[in-house]
Amino acid sequence: MITRDLDAFAAFARGCAPDFGPATAKAAFLVSPDGFARAEQSARDNRYMADAEAFDAERALREHRALHVALSRQLPTACFAGREDTPDALFPNNVFATAPGRLVVGRMRHAVRQREAGRDDIRGWFRDVLGYEEVDLSTQSHPCELTGALVIDRARGLGYCGLSERCDAAGAALMHAAFGLRATLLFDLAPGEYHTNVVLAVLAGRAAMVCADGFADARVADAIAGLYPHAVPLSTAERLAFAGNAISLAGGTVTMSATAGRALRPDSRRALAEAGFAVETVALSAIEAAGGSLRCCVAEVF
Template sequence: MITRDIDAFFAFARDVAPDFGPATARAAFLVAPDGFRLAEQSARDNVYMAGESAFDAQRASMQHRELQRAISSVIPTVCFAGDPDTPDAVFPNNVFGTAAGRTIIGRMRHEVRQREAARKDIRGFFGGVLDYAEIDLSQQPHACELTGALVVDRARGLGYCGLSERCDEVGARLMHEAFGLRASLLFDLAPGEYHTNVVLAVLAGRAAVVCPRGFADPEIAASIAAFHAPHAVVCDEAEHAAFVGNCIALSGDTAWMSAKADAALSPAHRARLAAAGFRVESVALDAIEAGGGSLRCCIGEVY
């Protein structure tokens, strides 16, 4: 099922067992912020991106290394070298995604990001080392920026796909098929939002973090929160702006977010995550966040 009908989607979702596959990834991969700087093309439709003077490549590199060290305590984590010609490559989950036994390569909107999809080392790692089959969407014309645009409930095989300039309806269908999902809900992001994973996270199938202002139709956000009640965190404006929605579960008991997001998370919402079985772990990523994304954007998942 792939639909815009929220009633039909959740009627289906309520009967879906959490038996689609592992709820969290078995490993993670990163791309180092080598030559990290303002990507002018990406800045056209990413309101979270800071001005050029805010970029500090050395600090970004140090924070990124600490991110790898931190999450390596939970799951195996590899890091590929960056490339100054691809300054957004620090956010690899938009370009490379995985499902059981296969790699999906997305179609990026901006040419500066399309270069990332051609990387032979990352393709070779998945195809040659892990022996994953490759589904290459990068050469077709429809934007589909993978798990930036598509938030996946891996336990149930459900997708939440926000449409914007970074993903159209055809691209959404291509991703739905490539990830082999049971059902996907399509909806429009609010004007100015570029990726769903900035305003929505599903944590190990047990909890959801929702930023209502990021949805064009607030009923969509409310329905997602209701589906995950009582383990739904509905972010306020400050939490939204601090990237609380850009979090990820890397194990059944950890929810990771940036230090900025951690500081903005209200005590009540922290308690709600704890009630769902998650402790919050965080890493300082303010230098990376100048690029318009946060912790979840940095993490590619290996399923």
């Protein structure tokens, strides 16, 4: 099922057992922010990106190394080198994503990011080292920026796809098929929002962090929250601090940036604790100048 019908999706989703696959990844990979700089093409539709003078390449490299160390404590984490001609490559989850035994390569909207999809080293690692099948969406015409646009409940095989310049309905259908999902809900993001994973996080299949003002229709946010035993509504201030750009890589932990952690309201922290999540943070303020945060940096390996 792939639909915009909230009622139909909710009725179907409530009948889906958490038996689709592992709720969290078995490994992850990063791409180092070598060549870190403001990408003017990406800035056209990313309101979270700072001005060029706010970019600090050396501090971004230090933060990224600390992120690698922190994630490696939770699960095996590899890191590929960045490249000077791909300044956004430190956000690989938009370009590369996986389902068990399968690598999906996305089609980015901007040419500066389309270069990332051609990396033979990352494709070769999955093909020749891990033995993954490749599903290449990068050469077709419809933007589909993978787990930036599509937030996936891996336990139940459900997708939540926000449409924007970074993903159209045809691209969403291609991703739905590539990941083999049971059902995907399509909806419009609020004007100015570029990726779903800034306004929604599904944590280990049992909790959802949802910022209603990131959705064009707040009823969609309410419907998604209602599908989980633990819902964490996020305020505008929490969204702007990237609290929604969090990830659960281990069943009892949610990891986010230090900026996001400081912005969490007591009610949000309490809701996460009740869902069984300890909050871990990593300082990423230099990286966040590029308009993304911790979850954007992490490509999951299932």
